[in-house]
Amino acid sequence: MASSSSSSSCSSSSEKKITLKSSDGEALNVEKNVALEFEPAKGFLEDNSEEADDEAIVVPLPNVSAAVLSELIPYVKQRLELSAKPVQKKLIKAFDDQFTRHLSDDKLGELMLAANYLGVNYLLDVLCDVTADRIKNKSVEYVREFLGIQNDFTPEEEAELRAQCPWAFEGVDQD
Amino acid sequence: MNRESNMDIAVADQLPAECISHIISLTTLRDACISSTVCPIFKSAADSDSVWEKFLPSDYKQIISNSVSDSSLITSLSKKDLYFHLCHNPIIINNGAMFIDTRYGFETRxxxxxxxxxxxxxxxxxxxxxxxxxxxxxxxxxxxxxxxxxxxxxxxxxxxxxxxxxxxxxxxDRSKSGIIIQGVELRPKSRR
Structure with a gap:
């Protein structure tokens, strides 16, 4: 997996740092092996490989805010450390659970978009799982509100769709 | 759940369709039916073959090929249509009927x-x-x-x-669906 998995701690001076620039213009320093987990950053670093000094490279990530990046970076870093060891899947699962358990719906949405844009598929999978759990057994109205969706169906179209499987709409959670 | 914490950003517009399909495939058949009425983007994601392939039995192709049913069903119908076709038209295999069931609400209750x-x-x-x-x-x-x-x-x-x-x-306790009762038989207890 990770090419440079000498990730004992961030204090090791040999660990190369890269600067990521968020959509809101903040510069965040991360270990190169963490930055390489983000597809756009990986592409950018490959394109600029002639640059001798990694420290001088600033990778623009125009679709991700500093707030979201600063949640993602520690997650990816720890996840890399876990994957580098011969740990049980259970441990990774527990780590993922801990990370997602207290996410607000809003943050969940932001992280999903960021994970998709950055190509962090293992995180995207976990977030999809959480989203699926949160919309299970819920009403149409709830799902719309949860995901901030505008209903583009006309009332007639919606009535027709509901009539195709009326049994599905009975007894969903009342919240 | 606190409604105010819902997603402010239009996640559905920005996520790729495969990703929305993946989320829906992790729910249940019933949630997939609900999802298809959420909005047009959700409808196409919820009706996609990748979602309904998960709800069909894993060996559905083999079951249909081995049955007396027309095996062109596998290719001619969308997976969702195939699912409901099989619900309403039980397949005859080895002199018995195979039903794809639409039951829900019977787990633990x-x-x-x-x-x-x-x-x-x-x-x-x-x-x-x-x-x-x-x-x-x-x-x-x-x-x-x-x-x-x-x-x-x-x-x-x-x-x-x-x-x-x-x-x-x-x-x-909760709504249930999908039970089929073939018949009720009264028998004397001693001769069971």
């Missing part, structure tokens, strides 16, 4: 079966969890053709008079 002689309280009923089948108690038996026989209860006609015997099936 029991169904009350009761049999009693009307006007007396000597009836005896039982609660049975119908799904998963593995947890069914001894008073039921599989018949190897998809049907399940369940002993609903016993009653005793104390006075030996004519009257009405009531057989009931109830599940009050």
């Amino acid at each position: 029991p169904v009350d079966f009761g049999v009693y002689f009307d006007g007396s309280d000597n009836g005896e009923g039982r609660k049975v969890v119908l799904d998963p089948l593995a947890k069914m108690p001894k008073l039921s038996e599989g018949r190897g053709n998809g049907w399940m026989e369940i002993e609903m209860g016993v009653f005793f006609n104390v006075t030996g008079e004519d009257g009405t015997v009531v057989c009931s099936v109830f599940g009050f």
Whole structure:
């Protein structure tokens, strides 16, 4: 997996740092092996490989805010450390659970978009799982509100769709 | 859940369709039907083959090819249409019917079966969890053709008079769907 998995701690001076620039213009320093987990950053670093000094490279990530990046970076870093060891899947699962358990719906949405844009598929999978759990057994109205969706169906179209499987709409959670 | 914490950003507009399909495929068949009425983006994601392939039995292609049904169904219908086609048109294999069931609401929540002689309280009923089948108690038996026989209860006609015997099936707690009752048979207890 990770090419440079000498990730004992961030204090090791040999660990190369890269600067990521968020959509809101903040510069965040991360270990190169963490930055390489983000597809756009990986592409950018490959394109600029002639640059001798990694420290001088600033990778623009125009679709991700500093707030979201600063949640993602520690997650990816720890996840890399876990994957580098011969740990049980259970441990990774527990780590993922801990990370997602207290996410607000809003943050969940932001992280999903960021994970998709950055190509962090293992995180995207976990977030999809959480989203699926949160919309299970819920009403149409709830799902719309949860995901901030505008209903583009006309009332007639919606009535027709509901009539195709009326049994599905009975007894969903009342919240 | 606190409504104010819902997603402010239009996630559905920005996520790729495969990703929305993936989320829906992790829910249930019923949630997929609900999802298809959420908005047009959700509808195309919820109706996609990748979602319904998960709900079909993993060996559905083989089952259909080995049956007397037209195996062009596999390619001519969308997976969702195929699913509902199979629900309404049981496949005949090895002289038995294979149903794809649309049951829901039977997991962990029991169904009350009761049999009693009307006007007396000597009836005896039982609660049975119908799904998963593995947890069914001894008073039921599989018949190897998809049907399940369940002993609903016993009653005793104390006075030996004519009257009405009531057989009931109830599940009050939540809505349930998909149970098919083939018939009810009354048998003398001694000759069971």
